[in-house]
Amino acid sequence: MTTTPAIVARGLSRHFGQLRAVDGVDLTIPRAEIYGFLGPNGSGKSTTIRMLCGLLQPSAGTVEVLGYAMPGDAEKLRPKLGYMTQRFSLWEDLTVMENLLFIAEVYGLGPAQRTERIQSRLTEYNLLDRTGQRAGTMSGGQKQRLALAAATLHEPELLLLDEPTSAVDPQSRRDFWESLFRLVHQGTTILVSTHYMDEAERCHRLAILDRGRLVAEGTPKTLMAGIDAAVVEVETDDIEGTLAALRQVPEVESTAQLGTRLRVLLTRSATDPAATVRQSLQNARVAAQVNAAGPSLEDVFVAATGERRERREQRAAVAGQA
Amino acid sequence: MSAWGKTLRRTWAIAAKEFRQLSRDRLTFGMVVGIPLIQILIFGYSINFDVRDIGAGVVDLANTSASRALIADLEATQVIRVEERLRTVAELEARIASGALSAGVYIPPDFERRKLDPQRTAVQVLVDGSEPTIEGVVRALANIRVPGRAGSSTLPSRLIEVRTLYNPEKRTPVQIVPALIGVILTLTMVVFTAVAIVRERERGNMELLITTPVKSGELMMGKLIPYVLVGLIQTTLILLVGVWLFNVPVVGSLIDLYIAAAAFIAANLMLGLVISTLAQTQFQAIQLSIFTLLPSILLSGFMFPFDGMPRVAQWIAQILPLTHFVELVRGIVLRGAPLGALWLPLTKLGIFFAIAMAVAATRFRKRLD
Numbered sequence: 001m002t003t004t005p006a007i008v009a010r011g012l013s014r015h016f017g018q019l020r021a022v023d024g025v026d027l028t029i030p031r032a033e034i035y036g037f038l039g040p041n042g043s044g045k046s047t048t049i050r051m052l053c054g055l056l057q058p059s060a061g062t063v064e065v066l067g068y069a070m071p072g073d074a075e076k077l078r079p080k081l082g083y084m085t086q087r088f089s090l091w092e093d094l095t096v097m098e099n100l101l102f103i104a105e106v107y108g109l110g111p112a113q114r115t116e117r118i119q120s121r122l123t124e125y126n127l128l129d130r131t132g133q134r135a136g137t138m139s140g141g142q143k144q145r146l147a148l149a150a151a152t153l154h155e156p157e158l159l160l161l162d163e164p165t166s167a168v169d170p171q172s173r174r175d176f177w178e179s180l181f182r183l184v185h186q187g188t189t190i191l192v193s194t195h196y197m198d199e200a201e202r203c204h205r206l207a208i209l210d211r212g213r214l215v216a217e218g219t220p221k222t223l224m225a226g227i228d229a230a231v232v233e234v235e236t237d238d239i240e241g242t243l244a245a246l247r248q249v250p251e252v253e254s255t256a257q258l259g260t261r262l263r264v265l266l267t268r269s270a271t272d273p274a275a276t277v278r279q280s281l282q283n284a285r286v287a288a289q290v291n292a293a294g295p296s297l298e299d300v301f302v303a304a305t306g307e308r309r310e311r312r313e314q315r316a317a318v319a320g321q322a
Numbered sequence: 323m324s325a326w327g328k329t330l331r332r333t334w335a336i337a338a339k340e341f342r343q344l345s346r347d348r349l350t351f352g353m354v355v356g357i358p359l360i361q362i363l364i365f366g367y368s369i370n371f372d373v374r375d376i377g378a379g380v381v382d383l384a385n386t387s388a389s390r391a392l393i394a395d396l397e398a399t400q401v402i403r404v405e406e407r408l409r410t411v412a413e414l415e416a417r418i419a420s421g422a423l424s425a426g427v428y429i430p431p432d433f434e435r436r437k438l439d440p441q442r443t444a445v446q447v448l449v450d451g452s453e454p455t456i457e458g459v460v461r462a463l464a465n466i467r468v469p470g471r472a473g474s475s476t477l478p479s480r481l482i483e484v485r486t487l488y489n490p491e492k493r494t495p496v497q498i499v500p501a502l503i504g505v506i507l508t509l510t511m512v513v514f515t516a517v518a519i520v521r522e523r524e525r526g527n528m529e530l531l532i533t534t535p536v537k538s539g540e541l542m543m544g545k546l547i548p549y550v551l552v553g554l555i556q557t558t559l560i561l562l563v564g565v566w567l568f569n570v571p572v573v574g575s576l577i578d579l580y581i582a583a584a585a586f587i588a589a590n591l592m593l594g595l596v597i598s599t600l601a602q603t604q605f606q607a608i609q610l611s612i613f614t615l616l617p618s619i620l621l622s623g624f625m626f627p628f629d630g631m632p633r634v635a636q637w638i639a640q641i642l643p644l645t646h647f648v649e650l651v652r653g654i655v656l657r658g659a660p661l662g663a664l665w666l667p668l669t670k671l672g673i674f675f676a677i678a679m680a681v682a683a684t685r686f687r688k689r690l691d
Contacts, residue, residue, distance in 0.1 A: 053533050054533075055529065055532060055533065075535070075537075078533065078534060078535045079535050081533060083530065083533040085526055085529050085530055087526045087529075088526070089525070089526040089527050089529055089530040090527070090530065091339070091343065091527060092525075093343050093346050093347065094339065094342065094343065098339075098342065102335055102339050103534070105331060105332065105334075105335035106332055106335055106336075106531075106534045106535065106536055107534065107535060108328050108331065108332070108535070
């Protein structure tokens with residue numbers, strides 16, 4: 001097993017007219033790990049994956065995938081690459097078996113190998129009793145299992161999965177992730193994009209993308225430890241009053257409601273953030289329980305993306321005017 | 323396995339998949355059989371250049387035995403049928419103007435004297451020019467020879483004999499049906515490949531296919547092969563109907579005919595592939611396909627002879643595969659010409675195919691952008 005990274009990208013960018021879908025992304029993705037792309041819709045996850053497998057040409061920057069320069073060496077990479085598109089992209093008017101046979105033919109598997117691999121995938125992904133069913137009539141979870149079976153039929157070294165669980169129920173998602181871990185144990189490198197926090201948390205490493213830029217990178221643990229904010233949890237019956245009070249506190253950067261609780265992110269510079277929040281709520285005469293909290297991955301995500309950054313920029317602009 | 327072996331396997335895998343999908347798509351499958359059948363029935367029965375028994379009026383002011391013989395001769399051609407006898411030219415013109423009659427024959431009182439004078443015409447044929455086909459047919463009547471020189475009029479005058487070769491009965495289906503194979507194939511083939519590729523792009527299949535080891539050449543060929551077969555089935559269907567229903571004689575070799583048809587089908591399918599690289603949606607693909615259909619029908623010589631076309635139209639016709647196929651198929655089916663004698667149109671089809679393939683291959687990249 002080589003120790004060079006599976007994917008190395010430097011300054012990877014892709015523009016569609018004025019839109020910078022991907023903007024100067026650097027990536028180093030180690031082998032035999034699950035690497036996650038976490039980001040809101042339109043953050044550039046799909047575009048990045050498409051550049052990694054040679055479907056799109058980068059506007060700037062370089063990418064090496066399994067040692068092959070993209071998109072120039074794309075053809076050499078193909079046999080070692082498995083790709084699962086965001087949308088189901090096998091043939092809905094073909095049966096499960098016909099789809100798998102076609103993919104096996106396309107990857108040039110021999111007759112014996114073909115039978116053995118298809119049989120093992122059908123067992124692994126619980127599709128044995130569906131071989132004669134047309135793909136178009138299957139449920140979201142079944143389609144996704146079929147797509148994974150097809151993408152792994154040729155035992156690729158690298159598996160690119162573009163939001164594989166977006167049309168799938170929670171039980172199927174858990175099963176799906178167990179399959180991914182089995183693949184990683186066999187030495188496969190997996191790159192998966194998602195917008196689910198629980199999925200992101202299961203990745204070995206994670207890149208958070210926002211508006212085409214890579215805004216945070218690392219293992220979920222280091223990301224949570226290194227969060228650029230303090231987290232405070234407020235429990236109250238008067239959510240409206242609390243929100244109004246917190247709006248007056250300059251250190252507060254964002255709030256998110258979880259039932260009767262509010263998770264509040266404050267700037268790191270705030271000394272004793274819980275006390276600051278408690279004080280402001282007392283001043284506003286709002287009854288509330290305030291506690292300092294450990295950061296979650298969602299806090300990391302919120303701190304790194306959209307809303308908070310906008311606020312910061314607004315504040316900077318106001319400061320500039322004043 | 324050798325590189326060629328792999329290429330062959332992948333191409334075949336795509337062709338087999340395409341064929342399987344085709345056989346499951348009921349509407350398309352219906353089109354394969356339905357379009358040729360309906361088209362040949364409509365065209366075969368409705369298009370008729372062979373106009374007979376045009377209603378005519380006669381004004382015979384000479385009223386001699388020679389003039390009566392002439393009218394009988396004109397009627398014997400079956401081009402016109404004398405429906406009315408009138409007394410003046412004005413009356414005749416009024417009847418034509420009202421649309422009651424389409425043609426008229428005027429024989430002046432001095433007919434006997436005029437027919438002896440080679441400088442003068444003896445008889446006037448009037449025709450309603452608003453109907454182009456009738457006008458053309460009746461105009462041919464002018465070729466009738468006026469009863470001979472004085473004294474010899476005991477024998478009925480003879481028409482200039484127009485002997486029509488290869489279609490002695492001048493039946494339109496005989497001219498139309500073989501060329502109709504070409505028109506129907508143009509109608510279906512271009513759309514089939516254009517849509518086959520664009521549909522996969524629309525449904526997202528292409529995004530997956532591109533990331534597999536399938537090469538673009540293999541993809542193109544794999545898409546082409548099933549439809550060549552479909553085209554040959556359609557050819558057979560039209561031929562069978564033509565022979566059974568319209569008694570079209572197939573004089574030449576069937577093998578030659580199928581070779582010509584296969585070349586023509588391949589050229590059209592390739593044109594469809596070129597269209598698929600331009601169109602983003604199935605709707606656009608169909609629009610573009612139809613755009614190529616109309617000039618094919620009008621300029622290929624299927625309906626109108628080349629001789630009447632302006633130079634530019636003739637050049638455009640040379641670009642259209644149908645032009646060359648019409649030439650091939652009429653040669654083989656009606657005149658029994660061997661393929662060797664028809665090498666020129668066959669070569670032109672080959673050139674069209676090669677150019678279209680080059681265009682499709684350069685435009686067809688294994689990328690999404």
